[in-house]
Amino acid sequence: MATAPRPRTSTRDPEELGRRLTAWLDGKLPGARITGITVPGSNGMSSETLLFDIEHPDTPIRACALRLAADPAAYTVFPSYDMSRQHRVMSLVAEHTDLPVPRVQWLEEDPGPLGAPFFVMARAEGRVPPDVMPYTYEGNxxxxxxxxxxxxxxxxxxxxxxxxxxxxxxxxxxxxxxxxxxxxxxxxxxxxxxxxxxxxxxxxxxxxxxxxxxxxxxxxxxxxxxxxxxxxxxxxxxxxxxxxxxxxxxxxxxxxxxxxxxxxxxxxxxxxxxxxxxxxxxxxxxxxxxxxxxxxxxxxxxxxxxxxxxxxxxxxxxxxxxxxxxxxxxxxxxxxxxxxxxxxxxxxxxxxxxxxxxxxxxxxxxxxxx
The missing domain is CATH 3.90.1200.10 (Aminoglycoside phosphotransferase (APH), C-terminal lobe)
Incomplete structure (x- = not known):
């Protein structure tokens, strides 16, 4: 079935992101290794997600997901991306409700390490109803x-x-x-x-x-x-x-x-x-x-x-x-x-x-x- 091509979602290089993330993490957990870096196929245009694992004896979470504000040079979908606001909302929802909100860990508001603010949270394994092709289509x-x-x-x-x-x-x-x-x-x-x-x-x-x-x-x-x-x-x-x-x-x-x-x-x-x-x-x-x-x-x-x-x-x-x-x-x-x-x-x-x-x-x- 012919459809319009999926709009590009990022101008960033995942490998470069991984190298910069490793350098940043060394300041939090000296000697930690990052492995299994992947970018989900459903990555959005409003912010980006990076999936990875941390190897370190003192890590609070091993399977991680990183939410990174959109590249400001990439014609963003929204005017601003307040990652501290998202981090705060998720923390409060986890505190006050029984909803299964991923545990949020580190918040980095300095755009220096990765080019934009980000936070790291625990990664959950499972299935997500797809947007492309949408879950209403046959075959998912x-x-x-x-x-x-x-x-x-x-x-x-x-x-x-x-x-x-x-x-x-x-x-x-x-x-x-x-x-x-x-x-x-x-x-x-x-x-x-x-x-x-x-x-x-x-x-x-x-x-x-x-x-x-x-x-x-x-x-x-x-x-x-x-x-x-x-x-x-x-x-x-x-x-x-x-x-x-x-x-x-x-x-x-x-x-x-x-x-x-x-x-x-x-x-x-x-x-x-x-x-x-x-x-x-x-x-x-x-x-x-x-x-x-x-x-x-x-x-x-x-x-x-x-x-x-x-x-x-x-x-x-x-x-x-x-x-x-x-x-x-x-x-x-x-x-x-x-x-x-x-x-x-x-x-x-x-x-x-x-x-x-x-x-x-x-x-x-x-x-x-x-």
């Missing part, structure tokens, strides 16, 4: 699972979100509020931060009429009762979970860089929409995908049963998720153009076509998607 372990097995994974996954929102003391997450209008509600400040991100993406480049219509539609759908804020995982989706090698139980919850202090539905809307993104993409290529998996009505019902909180204003929140994802997709398209992988349309009105899910985003704006 999750698609090949039985309905009962996928139902188990769905139950375990929505439970992660419910437990995070219920167990984490909400006020402990207030430090995640974006800068801006100190009188604005957490939801308004969250949306304004996304608007600022959009302005950064399109600076000196073509604007997206569709994204701007989506912001206007959000204003029309704004909830009368926004709900109390909680710690949001941020990138709440099954592609950021490692499941047991021989089962469907989560063994590690990853990627906390988008964590926020916002209503519960911001997280839930992202979970619902990111699955729809992959499902819609799969259907557009002539495959059925997984139509009975991670359905919006099932996730909302089960979340309510687990937490006692009935999700509300979900048309707003799924539109908001699709809008946020659209801004990311536009930035990735402009990044691909920077590296000569795609061409930017000559006509400004065609820019919306760079957003991979522009049709579903437009349908949400029009109120016809669901």
């Amino acid at each position: 372990w999750l698609h090949a699972a039985t309905d009962a097995e996928r139902a188990e994974l769905q139950e375990e996954s929505i439970s992660l979100l419910a437990r995070l929102h219920d167990q984490f003391p909400a006020k402990e997450a207030a430090f995640l509020l974006p800068e801006g209008d100190q009188g604005g509600s957490p939801l308004r400040r969250h949306v304004e931060a996304q608007r600022a991100y959009y302005e950064w993406v399109v600076k000196d480049l073509a604007r997206s009429p569709l994204i701007e219509r989506a912001f206007d539609r959000l204003a029309e759908l704004w909830p009368e009762d926004e709900g109390e804020p909680v710690l949001n995982w941020g990138d709440a989706r099954i592609g950021n979970v490692i499941y047991a090698p021989d089962g469907f139980r989560p063994v590690a919850v990853l990627d906390w860089e988008m964590a926020s202090y916002a209503p519960r539905e911001v997280d839930l809307g992202w979970t619902v929409y990111l699955h729809r993104f992959f499902q819609d993409l799969t259907v557009s290529f002539g495959q059925p995908g997984l139509p009975g998996f991670l359905r919006r009505e099932d996730l909302e019902r089960r979340y309510a049963e687990l937490t006692g909180h009935t999700p509300r204003d979900m048309e707003f929140h799924t539109l908001y998720a699709a809008l946020r994802h659209g801004i990311v997709m536009l930035r990735i398209a402009y990044r691909q153009a920077h590296f000569g992988e795609v061409e930017i349309p000559a006509a400004a009105e065609d820019v919306d076509g760079l957003i991979l899910h522009h049709a579903s985003l437009a349908a949400m704006v029009q109120g016809t998607y669901w």
Whole structure:
């Protein structure tokens, strides 16, 4: 099946990274050896992951993963990468909840050793639902699972979100509020931060009429009762979970860089929409995908049963998720153009076509998607 080439994810040399990492580690554990350095095939564009083992009698962890902020010279997807913030969030989640968050170890805020800040955490072994080709396509372990097995994974996954929102003391997450209008509600400040991100993406480049219509539609759908804020995982989706090698139980919850202090539905809307993104993409290529998996009505019902909180204003929140994802997709398209992988349309009105899910985003704006 023909698809667009996967955008490049790094401009760094893994071997050079390994040499520099070894030199840095010698200051923490003199005489330690680093072995088995690998770069996962699913390495993202927002930050990079390096997997390795440490050989030393006093090492606190042996099997390690390193999260490295994106190369600032590589047309980054986001304006900034606060690794200390991620390190703090993961430490707090491990302290206050029973979620299987990897143990975080060293944090290095000095960009000198590897060219950007990073932290080291324990590595979990298992299976991750793939993004490329997405788990909704035929030929991967999750698609090949039985309905009962996928139902188990769905139950375990929505439970992660419910437990995070219920167990984490909400006020402990207030430090995640974006800068801006100190009188604005957490939801308004969250949306304004996304608007600022959009302005950064399109600076000196073509604007997206569709994204701007989506912001206007959000204003029309704004909830009368926004709900109390909680710690949001941020990138709440099954592609950021490692499941047991021989089962469907989560063994590690990853990627906390988008964590926020916002209503519960911001997280839930992202979970619902990111699955729809992959499902819609799969259907557009002539495959059925997984139509009975991670359905919006099932996730909302089960979340309510687990937490006692009935999700509300979900048309707003799924539109908001699709809008946020659209801004990311536009930035990735402009990044691909920077590296000569795609061409930017000559006509400004065609820019919306760079957003991979522009049709579903437009349908949400029009109120016809669901």
